[in-house]
Amino acid sequence: MNTQNWLPLTEYSAKYRVSMSTLRRRIKAGEIEYKFADGKYLLKDGPLLLVSPDTETIAPPTQVNSQPQVPPPTDSEPDQFWRTTQGLLNEIKKAYSLILQEKEEQILQLKDEVADLKTLVRVLEDENNRVKNLQPRLDFDLGLEV
Numbered sequence: 001m002n003t004q005n006w007l008p009l010t011e012y013s014a015k016y017r018v019s020m021s022t023l024r025r026r027i028k029a030g031e032i033e034y035k036f037a038d039g040k041y042l043l044k045d046g047p048l049l050l051v052s053p054d055t056e057t058i059a060p061p062t063q064v065n066s067q068p069q070v071p072p073p074t075d076s077e078p079d080q081f082w083r084t085t086q087g088l089l090n091e092i093k094k095a096y097s098l099i100l101q102e103k104e105e106q107i108l109q110l111k112d113e114v115a116d117l118k119t120l121v122r123v124l125e126d127e128n129n130r131v132k133n134l135q136p137r138l139d140f141d142l143g144l145e146v
Helices: 009-016 020-029 078-141
Strands: 006-008 034-037 040-044 049-051 056-058
Touching (some): 006 009, 009 020, 020 040, 020 078
Antiparallel strands (some): 006 040, 034 040
């Protein structure tokens, strides 16, 4: 199998700054193109393409235009204008939801790191106290004034 243009999840995650859980979730949902080789999932080396029944779209969006290019409505097309507006609104909601979900994943990851750091601090403080308690004994054993 040619894996020249395919990256393992870890490399793709680091290169394109997309969380591993997001990649796994999208693979499971069938939203992105992937290969499974030698027990590893591989993704195409390039921006993340979401596969939908209608079309392929690039996600997450790298830039959002401040003013979408929507033609003004005419008297004969009010329904078309409404559908276009609703479609744009739905796309914005979907992008916002994806961003929120990724931020929540980042928050959970940071909380785990904080808990690990607190544990490390507690271990180091305990070790420091243990060493301080040994110091008077060592001084006594060496015949130094305490």
